[in-house]
Amino acid sequence: MLKQRALLGACITLGLLSTPLYADTLRISIMGEPASLDPHKISGTWENDVAGDLFEGLITEAADGERIPGVAESWEISDDGTVYTFHLRENARWSDGEPVSAEDFVFAFRRILNPATAADYAYLLYPVKNAEAVYTSEADPETLGIEALDDHTLQITLERSTPYFLDQLSHYTAYPVPRHVVEEHGDAWSRPGNMVSNGPFALERWQSQTRIEAVRNAHYHSHDDVALDRVIYFPIEERNTALNRFRAGEIDVARDFPTQQYGWLQDNLPDATQTAPFLGIYYFVVNSRDGHPTADPRVREALSLATRREVITEQILGTGEEPAYSFVPPGVSHYEPQQPEWVELSQDERMARASELMQDAGYGPDNPLELMLRYNTSEDHRRVSIALGAMWEPLGVEVDLYNSEVAVHYTDLRQGDFDVGRAGWIGDYNDAQNFLSLLESGVANNYGAYSNPEFDALMAQAADTQDLDERGEIMAQAERLALDDAAVLPIYYYVSRNLVNPALQGWENNIEDIHRSRWVSFED
């Protein structure tokens, strides 16, 4: 008997030893310290990594980024595309066991649009009826287009048909928040100890600037499908530190790695180094305001023609980015990115045409064009800016470089104090409209103040078009127009960069670089 017990004990011990204790814990480095874990108070991609594991919206993301049902099991959309009726899962629960009700969504939507919440990203919900009016206190919160028909039926009414709205519902701005907890703790509801969430994982511990620990949420509707027991997020801003910790085996996933190490990583850690097309564009704004030489479309086109994107991506950066001729990155759903017609020309032909355009515009070696180019502090931005100066020099362009930190840089762009300025845009959602709207007249992020009534009219027409492919074609016409006007200088499409432990399964690259720990497991 005693012998048997000893044997059993030995077997258990051996069993424990043979499966490493850490096998069910995912350790992931995120790019910074979250501003908050309250989904209404965040705006960064690294916060999304954590919030998306803790919470789940009506719609959620599959491993490959595809949108799949989340808290909503099914839904109907009215014929005019303005009324969405969602049927919520009966077994959706908060991590304290309370049911997730339609009322929690109503509460959350009203809260994020309440000006007192001071949510940066509240405007993402502006497609909802009366959302903007509620935010500016011109309408009562009760008039917001969201209503709980019963505990498990939720109706959302939009201002107008918005084809990308379902996608948006997976964004953290549309997550539910637990009314019973928020009302009890107020703003402190999202702290460890108070926080209750409805996603695959629940917050256990948050040590500021060090680590966030989440454990599997036993009340999650699909918790049986979740392989990991625990996820630890380490906020690491310094990319080299993340790389070193990955190499030392201290973390399983590093979200981003230092671009300068790309070559080394490809040689030494090829299985772990993951790069993939990403929903973002690196571009230079050209100032179209009166009084700037770049207000002349001929000058803008000449600059674009003389910009050798391949040289920038391959020789100057060499970090896997793809040269960009369109403003909307490839891979956006229901959309075919456009290119200016001169893409077919050789570099010599492009330069000849650029020189002609500059001459027409009144510039040349005798009458050089002086341009003020602004970029925000970063070694890569500096190198690209210097390269642009060199590429434009044969056209008789003299570039004065101005460098400033990011907050100052964008203030200067906003005030129009530049001719050419560095910018970047990461899509909020997978839709061409999110990029092209940056070129609509009077839009806040339209730094170059590009304004073309024809473009605006096409965008308005697209907004009223129900059929997704037809809508995409109209937007493509608009993009073509803007590219022919050289409204911006696209340089390259961003790529996502991750280091992923090869023993990890269920990690799939996708254009939005969204990876929910719910889908991830370790090889046995």
Add this chain to the structure above:
Amino acid sequence: MLYYVFKRLLQAIPTLLIVITVSFFLMHMAPGGPFDGERQLPAEIEANLLATYHLDQPVWKQYLLYMGNLLQGDFGPSFRYKDFSVTELIMQGFPVSLELGLWAIGLALLIGMPLGIIAAIKRNSTVDYMVMGTALAGVAVPNFVIAPLLALVFGVLLAWLPVGGWNDGHWRNMVLPVVALSIQQIAYIARMMRASMIEVLGSQYIRTARAKGLAEHEVIWGHALRPALLPVASYLGPAIAGIITGSVVIEQIFGIPGIGRYFVQGALNRDYTLVMGTVVFYGALIVLVNLIVDLLYSALDPQIRYDN
């Protein structure tokens, strides 16, 4: 003595007031605001955010508001880290920086002082040249070079120690950052100790002591050491204040949750309250540490008395 301490603390108030006022207005003069970034927020959202943090008011009003809150011990909310107040951020980060800094300064004294003394005694010998050469290298090589090198060699290649993280202050996580932080201090202290020891050893009373026939170790330990420590002690004041308020570089590289990073991050993010909080805290700490050093002075040098 107590009266002296009281007087010094009283004098600190106008000093801090000036520091706070100058920093406050300088910071608000810097272009860009806390909500300026890659994305321009819609006008009504930005206006609401500014109003929430009283940034829509004239700067002098914001100043009065800030001073009013400060008098009640309220550093305000951080604009960036929304789940914590500035007081909480400082109180979470400071113990970490303090622990790390004290270890580093302790290690620096433990190694730097004997090295300096040995170099002084064996002046112009091979030992002296070796110690001073190494110290010069220690001063010259910045810690943003040393720290990643240490991490690479002992963390990644040899795998003896963790590359980063704090792990609640486990000693294994502390070794590399403490060493990286102390190397420059070791070098400074060794050089300073050597110089002041040489000066003291050349003075009249040491000659008298030797003339009395005292053994060399009695001369060094009994007579030369205490006066030779004075310059080191006065250096220690600002050095300790600097080191325990955290090193941005070391904290970033080893991923340590101290307060050093708040100085830089706060300034870059235009997180006004966080910047002010760290400035006030740092200012008060310098005043305090300097006072302690001055008191230490009187213990080292009998000529200095604070009785009147």
